[in-house]
Amino acid sequence: MSVANAVQDRNRELARRINEEARSNPQSPYANKFVGIANGQVVVVAEDLDEMARRLRQVEPDPTKTFCVEASRDYDVVEEIWGLN
Amino acid sequence: MPRDEWPLRNGRPCVQVVPTLAQGGHPLQRTLLADTGAGSQLSAFELILDEDDCLLCGGNPDQPITLGGAYVGSFPSYVVLVQLPALGFARNLRVVCVPTPPAGFDGIACFGFLNRFQYGNFGNSAAFGLES
Numbered sequence: 001m002s003v004a005n006a007v008q009d010r011n012r013e014l015a016r017r018i019n020e021e022a023r024s025n026p027q028s029p030y031a032n033k034f035v036g037i038a039n040g041q042v043v044v045v046a047e048d049l050d051e052m053a054r055r056l057r058q059v060e061p062d063p064t065k066t067f068c069v070e071a072s073r074d075y076d077v078v079e080e081i082w083g084l085n
Numbered sequence: 086m087p088r089d090e091w092p093l094r095n096g097r098p099c100v101q102v103v104p105t106l107a108q109g110g111h112p113l114q115r116t117l118l119a120d121t122g123a124g125s126q127l128s129a130f131e132l133i134l135d136e137d138d139c140l141l142c143g144g145n146p147d148q149p150i151t152l153g154g155a156y157v158g159s160f161p162s163y164v165v166l167v168q169l170p171a172l173g174f175a176r177n178l179r180v181v182c183v184p185t186p187p188a189g190f191d192g193i194a195c196f197g198f199l200n201r202f203q204y205g206n207f208g209n210s211a212a213f214g215l216e217s
Contacts, residue, residue: 011146015148036145049177049178049179050176052164053166053177054177056145063143063144063145063163064146066145067146067147068146068147068164069147069148070147070148073148075129075148075149075151076151077151078151078152078153079124079125079128079130079150079151079152080125080152080153080154081120081123081124081133081152081154081155082120082123082154083154083155
């Protein structure tokens with residue numbers, strides 16, 4: 001596994017754990033926050049997506065080393081895109 | 086109020102957005118189908134783009150999103166800085182990436198995005214516009 005892939009896997013796993021914690025514990029410091037992760041660590045916790053992304057890019061300009069998660073959101077919900085004919 | 090309008094494309098409403106490129110890239114304008122039937126106000130995403138565009142723009146990876154209907158399955162998402170220069174709009178939005186955008190378009194401007202603005206034909210049946 002390349003170094004880049006290893007970083008991405010660490011980021012994804014951390015994001016999964018943060019969301020799991022926030023969804024099971026409303027008192028979690030991450031609950032309903034936008035969380036920015038870089039190189040396997042939480043580096044930004046913000047109230048909205050725009051603010052989180054701007055600060056995340058200041059901390060880590062290389063997007064391949066970053067990951068974002070909206071804690072408490074159910075990402076498994078099926079979002080409908082009405083069909084085009 | 087600032088307004089931007091675009092002629093209908095293939096008889097369908099569209100909007101033109103400018104995703105901000107990764108450093109050193111060329112300006113990128115993307116024409117998206119304006120589709121109020123794509124997602125809802127509660128959806129996690131606001132735009133649908135080709136994945137190559139998301140990567141070209143240096144988007145930050147986000148959690149995969151599950152879609153149903155015209156697209157079925159789990160699709161990657163990215164946070165991308167999107168601009169509408171005429172409206173002075175520049176915000177980071179969550180974008181879902183699909184392998185095949187609608188024919189004739191570069192992607193979809195979903196309801197959550199359109200609903201940030203006043204939208205419609207503003208009395209011109211040959212165009213679609215956004216007003217902020």
